[in-house]
Amino acid sequence: xxxxxxxxxxxxxxLTLTNLDKVLYPATGTTKGEVLQYLARVADVLVPHAxxxxxxxxxxxDGVEGQSFFQKNLDASTPDWVPRRTIRHRHSVNDYVxxxxxxxxxxxxxxxxxxxxxxxxxxxxxxxxxxxxRLVLDLDPGPGVGLPECAxxxxxxxxxxxxxxxxxxxxxxxxxxxxxxAPLTGPHGHLTSDDVSAVAKELAQHLAxxxxxxxxxxxxRSLRAGxxxxxxxxxxxxxTTITPYSLRGRERPTVAAPRxxxxxxxxxxxxxxxxxxxxxxxxxxxLLAPLLAGHLDRLEPTPEHLASFERLETYRAKRDPGxxxxxxxxxxxxxxxxxPRFVVQEHHARRLHWDFRLEHEGVLVSWALPKxxxxxxxxxxxxxxxxxxxxxxxxxEGTIPAGEYGAGEVTIWDAGTYDLEKWRxxxxxxxxxxxxxRGSRRLALIRTGGRGGADEKSWLIHRTKAxxxxxxxxxxxxxxxxxxPPSAAPLAAPRPMLATSxxxxxxxxxxxxxxxxxxxxxxxxxxxxxxxxxxSAQHGDRASAExxxxxxxxxxxxxxxxxxxxxxxxxxxxxxxxxxxxxxRAEDLPLVLDGxxxxxxxxxxxxxxRLQQRANLAKPRExxxxxxxxxxxxxxxxxxxxxxxxxxxxxYDERRAALARVVSPRSPVHVPTALEGTxxxxxxxxxxxxxxxxxxxxxxxxxxxxxxxxxxLKIKHTPTQEAVxxxxxxxxxxxxxxxxxxxGGLLLALPVEDDGWRYVGRVGTGFSDRVRRELADRLAGQxxxxxxVGDVPAIDAAGARWVSPDVVVEVRHTGWTGDAPGExxxxxxxxxxxxxxxxPRAVRVE
Numbered sequence: 043x044x045x046x047x048x049x050x051x052x053x054x055x056x057l058t059l060t061n062l063d064k065v066l067y068p069a070t071g072t073t074k075g076e077v078l079q080y081l082a083r084v085a086d087v088l089v090p091h092a093x094x095x096x097x098x099x100x101x102x103x104d105g106v107e108g109q110s111f112f113q114k115n116l117d118a119s120t121p122d123w124v125p126r127r128t129i130r131h132r133h134s135v136n137d138y139v140x141x142x143x144x145x146x147x148x149x150x151x152x153x154x155x156x157x158x159x160x161x162x163x164x165x166x167x168x169x170x171x172x173x174x175x176r177l178v179l180d181l182d183p184g185p186g187v188g189l190p191e192c193a194x195x196x197x198x199x200x201x202x203x204x205x206x207x208x209x210x211x212x213x214x215x216x217x218x219x220x221x222x223x224a225p226l227t228g229p230h231g232h233l234t235s236d237d238v239s240a241v242a243k244e245l246a247q248h249l250a251x252x253x254x255x256x257x258x259x260x261x262x263r264s265l266r267a268g269x270x271x272x273x274x275x276x277x278x279x280x281x282t283t284i285t286p287y288s289l290r291g292r293e294r295p296t297v298a299a300p301r302x303x304x305x306x307x308x309x310x311x312x313x314x315x316x317x318x319x320x321x322x323x324x325x326x327x328x329l330l331a332p333l334l335a336g337h338l339d340r341l342e343p344t345p346e347h348l349a350s351f352e353r354l355e356t357y358r359a360k361r362d363p364g365x366x367x368x369x370x371x372x373x374x375x376x377x378x379x380x381x382p383r384f385v386v387q388e389h390h391a392r393r394l395h396w397d398f399r400l401e402h403e404g405v406l407v408s409w410a411l412p413k414x415x416x417x418x419x420x421x422x423x424x425x426x427x428x429x430x431x432x433x434x435x436x437x438x439e440g441t442i443p444a445g446e447y448g449a450g451e452v453t454i455w456d457a458g459t460y461d462l463e464k465w466r467x468x469x470x471x472x473x474x475x476x477x478x479x480r481g482s483r484r485l486a487l488i489r490t491g492g493r494g495g496a497d498e499k500s501w502l503i504h505r506t507k508a509x510x511x512x513x514x515x516x517x518x519x520x521x522x523x524x525x526x527p528p529s530a531a532p533l534a535a536p537r538p539m540l541a542t543s544x545x546x547x548x549x550x551x552x553x554x555x556x557x558x559x560x561x562x563x564x565x566x567x568x569x570x571x572x573x574x575x576x577x578s579a580q581h582g583d584r585a586s587a588e589x590x591x592x593x594x595x596x597x598x599x600x601x602x603x604x605x606x607x608x609x610x611x612x613x614x615x616x617x618x619x620x621x622x623x624x625x626x627r628a629e630d631l632p633l634v635l636d637g638x639x640x641x642x643x644x645x646x647x648x649x650x651x652r653l654q655q656r657a658n659l660a661k662p663r664e665x666x667x668x669x670x671x672x673x674x675x676x677x678x679x680x681x682x683x684x685x686x687x688x689x690x691x692x693x694y695d696e697r698r699a700a701l702a703r704v705v706s707p708r709s710p711v712h713v714p715t716a717l718e719g720t721x722x723x724x725x726x727x728x729x730x731x732x733x734x735x736x737x738x739x740x741x742x743x744x745x746x747x748x749x750x751x752x753x754x755l756k757i758k759h760t761p762t763q764e765a766v767x768x769x770x771x772x773x774x775x776x777x778x779x780x781x782x783x784x785x786g787g788l789l790l791a792l793p794v795e796d797d798g799w800r801y802v803g804r805v806g807t808g809f810s811d812r813v814r815r816e817l818a819d820r821l822a823g824q825x826x827x828x829x830x831v832g833d834v835p836a837i838d839a840a841g842a843r844w845v846s847p848d849v850v851v852e853v854r855h856t857g858w859t860g861d862a863p864g865e866x867x868x869x870x871x872x873x874x875x876x877x878x879x880x881x882p883r884a885v886r887v888e
Contacts, residue, residue: 096138169370184266242274808873
């Protein structure tokens with residue numbers, strides 16, 4: 043073992059190995075070098091079970107007695123030869139490593155990755171996620187039981203699944219329990235993840251019913267004492283399980299090790315360490331080899347894949363799935379009777395354009411619209427037909443890397459379903475689009491270029507005079523059809539557009555001609571709806587005296603609704619902001635605006651601490667009492683709908699002009715102008731004014747509701763981070779006395795995929811005495827017996843009271859203990875306040 047870095051070549055890949063003598067398992071003295079030796083020897087049997095599956099890594103940089111963390115996304119330090127695939131989750135887009143070879147496995151060992159977790163499905167050759175190729179059951183012993191009891195339940199499960207033609211293969215998990223795998227072959231090869239989950243759940247519930255004294259199938263930990271929990275949920279397409287032959291981050295270097303059924307009869311059955319596993323592999327080979335039959339079945343292309351492959355040949359030829367996050371999945375598993383989908387994607391490539399796509403015959407038939415979708419029947423727009431795209435592209439948003447075909451940012455401008463009126467292949471298409479975001483409209487696409495010529499792909503797109511909701515819309519044969527009644531209810535409030543964090547150096551490169559620089563306000567983001575009186579009546583709202591005063595004497599009251607970023611109704615919390623209803627004109631209603639609720643300090647600067655005194659209140663008496671102490675203001679900075687017309691596709695400058703026109707602000711409502719000068723000058727001015735930071739907004743860009751975009755870039759003068767409370771420690775008022783009525787510190791976590799959590803440290807400073815007591819009262823009703831996460835260091839967990847992860851808070855900090863933002867724990871966290879406007883699962887690293 044060497045203390046010096048060693049440059050090695052593994053399968054032709056060059057790696058630098060460092061800290062080889064670092065002890066990762068203190069109980070056994072096992073070093074990083076020995077871990078790498080194990081991985082090299084076990085790769086022949088480990089890699090086949092992990093290959094082509096998106097891997098989630100659990101790392102222990104300081105050994106198993108130090109802090110660990112899960113990592114999904116590849117970072118900038120990842121060698122470019124490491125195989126990867128991209129998955130778009132609900133709140134993020136992640137690049138996952140594929141453990142396809144020894145070189146990658148060695149790189150993982152170098153990064154102190156001890157555990158490798160993978161799902162039950164693999165990517166296909168073209169990047170398509172394939173159906174699951176195996177079923178897994180996780181037998182988790184509760185208090186008072188162990189591996190022998192798990193083995194007994196395993197045999198019961200084996201008997202049942204054998205009758206279904208499924209062969210179970212046991213694996214001691216390396217932790218506490220057993221994993222049972224079954225390859226999905228033959229008649230089981232067509233099952234989806236939902237299908238497999240349903241089968242596994244039914245099996246678990248059957249075992250619990252037949253053996254109620256020994257088995258539990260419910261997730262509640264309080265029910266597990268003396269029983270074995272049969273966890274069926276890891277068959278979900280977004281869940282993962284420790285891969286066979288992976289090490290575990292336990293006290294000793296145990297391994298998820300395949301076993302024989304005869305071994306399960308041993309009353310002294312225990313977990314195996316890596317030296318024992320190596321001996322078994324040398325002697326017996328891979329006991330889990332039959333499991334590989336599941337994914338081998340997936341190599342045979344289905345008729346549906348073959349049917350769409352030719353149409354997607356051009357698409358695939360232009361793209362390398364290893365270099366672009368664009369999907370390659372043909373998505374043939376949609377129900378046959380599902381309505382066809384459409385999508386319009388805003389594409390910031392060399393030239394801004396919009397991609398219009400219609401689902402047809404198993405692909406997305408596509409056109410590029412240089413000027414977007416027409417809104418006036420008198421103005422046709424050019425449409426250039428492009429190659430067919432896979433159906434999965436309808437959900438794609440992200441950045442196509444520089445140098446790749448279509449390089450640039452792609453966001454969804456609109457999406458929904460459509461009714462097909464006419465489809466003359468290569469000549470004419472007439473459809474009626476249906477969208478919650480932009481409503482329904484009828485469009486025609488007509489080919490204008492001749493076949494075989496340079497303009498072969500030239501079409502025009504036309505908005506027809508007859509539109510949904512007209513008295514008698516014209517049909518394709520010139521007749522008329524009954525018009526559906528227009529919806530009387532206003533459209534749902536859109537979610538706010540979100541900015542992407544940037545550095546000062548990045549902002550310095552932005553020019554005032556292309557970007558506007560606005561102050562970043564330290565408050566609660568809110569979508570403001572101003573509705574006419576009849577809309578208020580539809581929703582059962584009664585106008586208050588304050589409403590009538592704001593609307594003017596004798597005028598029917600306008601109703602103002604405030605919605606937080608998470609969709610929470612803020613209207614009763616900030617009743618004084620109804621005043622905005624008296625600052626707009628009736629002809630501009632319904633009106634939707636974007637802004638921020640702030641509480642100003644005596645110097646006129648936003649104070650998040652003051653705003654906390656108004657947060658999370660809804661009862662009129664409590665709100666009135668808080669209003670007497672702290673008033674709030676409304677800062678408006680965008681217009682999204684005017685007179686019911688969606689203008690989010692209009693450029694920033696046009697939306698700001700519309701905002702200035704429709705609102706005549708007076709206290710407590712403000713419409714501040716952008717900061718003048720360069721980015722550096724605007725940033726300096728925001729510092730001078732004591733503001734939170736700066737937001738740069740691209741002038742020509744539209745408003746992508748509900749999405750984080752690089753068309754808006756933000757920077758904060760002091761780093762802050764939202765986190766979720768998972769526990770608290772009582773205030774220590776005198777050793778060893780504790781005050782259970784006051785919070786001394788909060789333990790914090792961030793969400794990770796698969797509905798899990800990762801510990802990110804604690805905060806114990808910045809609280810007032812009142813806040814300490816209020817937090818204790820609030821958290822008292824949310825206590826639970828165990829921690830929601832398993833990686834809390836013992837020094838932090840001592841004396842902690844655990845709570846359900848429901849409360850979002852915000853802290854200031856000076857950075858992270860890891861190598862990159864979000865890695866490790868927060869440094870020197872200081873309390874800022876509760877973020878009642880945020881969804882715990884939506885919290886992300888700033």
